[in-house]
Amino acid sequence: MRSLLVGFTLAVMCITAPRLAAQKVELSIDASKTGAKIDRNIFGQFAEHLGHGIYEGIWVGSDSKIPNTRGIRNDVVGALKAIKVPNVRWPGGCFADEYHWRKSIGPQRSVTLNPNWGGVTEANTFGTHEFMDFIDQIGAEAYVSVNVGSGTPQEAAEWLEYMTAAASTTLARERAANGHPAPYKVALLGIGNESWDCGGNMTADYYVSQMKIYSRFVRNFNPAQQDKQQMLKIAVGPGGDGPRWTDWTETVMKAYQQHTWSWDINGLSMHNYTVGHWPPSYASVGFGETEYSQILKSTLEMEGLISKHSAIMDKYDPDKKVALFVDEWGGWYAPLPGNNPGFLVQQNSLRDAILAALNLNIFARHADRVRGANVAQMINVLQAMIMTDKEKMVLTPTYYVFKMYVPFQDATFIPVTFDAGWYTHGTVALPHVDAIAAKDTNGKLWMEITNLDPNEPIEIEAALAGITAKSASGETLTAPKVDSVNTFDAANTVMPKPISAKVQGGKLTLKLEPKSITVVSVEQ
Ligand code: AHR
DSSP states (O other): OHHHHHHHHHHHHHHHHHHHSOEEEEEEEETTOOOOBOOGGGGEEEOOSSTTSSBTTTBOOTTOSSOEETTEEHHHHHHHHHTTOOEEEESOSGGGGGOOGGGGSSSOOOOEEETTTTTEEEOOOSOHHHHHHHHHHHTOEEEEEEOOSSSOHHHHHHHHHHHHOOSOOHHHHHHHHTTOOSOOOOOEEEEOSSTTTTTTOOOHHHHHHHHHHHHHHOOOOOGGGSSSSOOEEEEOOOOSSSHHHHHHHHHHHHHHHTOOTTOOOSEEEEEEEEOSSSSOOSOSSSOOHHHHHHHHHHHTHHHHHHHHHHHHHHHHOTTOOSEEEEEEEEEOOOOOTTSOGGGOOOOOBHHHHHHHHHHHHHHHHTTTTEEEEEEEOSBSSSSOSEEEETTEEEEOHHHHHHHHTGGGTTOEEEOEEEOOOEEEETTEEEESEEEEEEEOTTSOEEEEEEEOOSSOOEEEEEEEESSOOOEEEEEEEOOSSTTOBOOSSSTTSSOEEEEEEEEETTEEEEEEOSSEEEEEEEEO
């Protein structure tokens, strides 16, 4: 009886063994074939005065028991430094077109309202100086959005003079009196936000006439930004799919083609959230494979959208002088119960980490045109990097993706060819894997490979040409479930862990866990 049982077990093992073997995907990378630089600005962040994005998330005030430097929380600064944030877009968002900078400088701050986001009061204790201090502490650059919707060109021009003038103007002296004699650097200027909607419901033609005026008069006077490091001006661009948005891009880019010496733009913004459908109703936690696959399917629409708008831009700007800035992107789900729905609080799961990797890879593949992107939003809002609760802080799965991708900042894109195969669930079919490669500024080769399949591992075999590869190692990010999250009580559920690959005869082999993001570097 026992030998019969053993025989039966062996027979079952023989039958099932081939099905247990991981599927294999072959990649081919020629490191001598290089593409565009992956601009570090595609790893930008977005911090709006919305919910606890600024207040509590960044700003606790210098009297707080939470350890801080001049009112800015030290734990958050430490975490953000580690992901080398290139720029922070501020103060909005919809908030920017109702923001009046004078109300948040100096010793007396006005208390105003934030009608866009939860109808709460805005203390204005975090203003220009606090923002500049914050980005200085984390080592990022300023991406300031000026108020086109309810402000004036004069208000915006004076704000820029206040921030950037070195000469002893009245505004520069006021800045000095408020604690900062040296001019601030403003790397990026957003000329309005969603001017087709919350930013003023403008037609494209009306916006273009406003944009020209702001571009002309809202000047940066910082002496260090006159020749090199000039401030880049980003115009409002499309906010979705369909003729409304292609018409908008056509109108702005046509105007750009005919621009004269007196005005210019360097970028066109694009906003595209992964929602599934409006209003956002997908759960951010407590979901299964169906919602996982549907949201990833939806996020991959970013590719088509960028291709479509890049093609329009190519018509009017074949030299690609105007960058596409995807300055709002990320998952937008149903607000978590128990919070002000206007605060856009949601959880951040392994699904969001995969969503982030897929989008970053799309941006990298379009690196010649996409030279900026800002994930929405940095702390406590939408697809956040960090969540805080009073003195507690937790790093989200998305945070770890941004950390793993640091080597891709300003790296040179290298094409990867592969047949991704398919992962299917119900009616949804998704590529089984996604991958990018790049050479960093020291010439080291880096690869990112995502396994979208939540159930099956994948064997990767990458043929490496153009380098003599000796070994490879890196990190992989996965978790028990597609909706695994990090919480204040269990902060390490979704954390990267080390992984090593085998390199032999110019081939790198690596086993990817289901639903995982892996970054490896190759030693030569
Ligand atoms: O990120 C939240 C909001 O989404 C922004 O304020 C707005 O620009 C967009 O509609």
